[in-house]
Amino acid sequence: MNLFATADIVAIAFFIFAWAVYAITLERTAHGRNSLNARMSIYREVWVRRILDREARMVDMQIMASLQNGTAFFASTTLLAIGGGLTLLRSTEEAMSVLATLPLGIRSSPALWEIKCVGLIVIFVYAFFKFSWAYRLFNYVAILLGAMPFAEKRDTPEAQSHVMRTTKLFQSAGRHFNRGQRAFLFALGYLGWFISPWVLIATTLAILVVIWRRQFDSDAYRAMTN
Secondary structure (H helix, E strand, O other): OOOOOHHHHHHHHHHHHHHHHHHHHHHHOOOHHHOHHHHHHHHHHHHHHHHHHOOOOHHHHHHHHHHHHHHHHHHHHHHHHHHHHHHHHHOHHHHHHHHHOOOOOOOOOHHHHHHHHHHHHHHHHHHHHHHHHHHHHHHHHHHHHHOOOOHHHOOOHHHHHHHHHHHHHHHHHHHHHHHHHHHHHHHHHHHHHHOOHHHHHHHHHHHHHHHHHHHHOOHHHHHHHO
C-alpha cells in the first residue's frame, strides 16, 4: 500500500465508481431506458419484424455483415491496444526516462508505473472480451435471420417466437458492443493517471460528461425523440 499515495487511491476509486454508476444508470434504471442506446434497441425489434414481412432479405444480410465488420474492427484494435500496453509494461525504465524530460512534473516509481500499465491492459482485455462476444452474437443473429420463416407464415406462433428470439439475441449483441465501446472511452480517461491522480479525476469527469451528453442530450438523441 505504500506504493499508493492517498491521492492515487482517491483518484482510482473515483474512476471505478464513475464507470460503475454510469453503467448501472444506463442499463438498470428507468432513466437509462430513455437513453439513445435504449431507443435504438427498440428499433432492433422493429427491424426484425420488418424482415419477417420481406421475401428478399439480401439488404438485411448486408447490414448484418457491416455490423459484424465494425465489431471485428474494434476487437482487432483492442488487441493492438493490449500489445501497446504490454510494450509500456516491459519498457518501464525507457518510458520513465522520456517522461522525466517533459515539462509535466511527472514523478512515479517504477512499481507504480507498472501497476498503472497493468490497469490499462486489464481495461483493454475487458473491452476485447466484450467486442469478441458481441461479434459472436452478431454471427448468431445472422444465422437466426437466415432461419427466419417465410413471409406467408409471419402470423404463426412459430414466426412470432422466432422474431422475439432473434430480437433478444440482437439486443444482447448490441449491449455487449456498447460495453466494449464504454471501456474504450474510459480507457482514454484512465490515461490521465499516468500524469497525476488529479488529472485522472479531471479526465474521468470529462469522459463522463461527453458520453452522458451523447446518450441524453445529443443531436442523435433529439432526432430519435422526434
